[in-house]
Amino acid sequence: MTNIETYSVTYVTTPNYDLAHDISQKLVKENLAACVNIIPKIKSIYKWKGIIQEDEEYFMIIKSKNSLFNEMSECIKNMHPYDTPEIISLPITNGHKEYLNWIEASLSTGKEKS
Structure with a gap:
């Protein structure tokens, strides 16, 4: 059984796709992230x-x-x-149990469980 307070979603912005891809690959390969979504071409005003x-x-x-x-x-x-760099982490306070179990399994073993 998973404890949902254990999991988080972290937001990061990058100046280009290649960097976002390289960071994503490294995080997943080193078992620091179960999954990374890359959303292209957002407009940031700051x-x-x-x-x-x-x-x-x-x-x-x-x-x-x-x-x-x-x-x-x-x-x-x-x-x-x-x-x-923007690196903001938010706790997951609610989530689909099977998905949270998948995050746990992915980070524990480094191998995808589907």
Whole structure:
């Protein structure tokens, strides 16, 4: 049985697809993420050093465990070109039991269970 408070969704933005893909591959290969979705070409509007910026970015949705956040965050920061990359983790407070079991199995063994 899984404890849903164990799992999280982490959001990361990247400046291009290749970087999002490379980070995703590394996170899954190193069992830091069970799954990563890459959403192409979102528009980000934000202030940086007092100036409003607009950029096209790629949005990553990373499914993992809370206990892996620090290691996952370091991995992302080491690969990311931004001075301050977006790495935001939110707890999963509700979820389909079988999907959460799949996350657990994927991260525990490193092999997909379907």
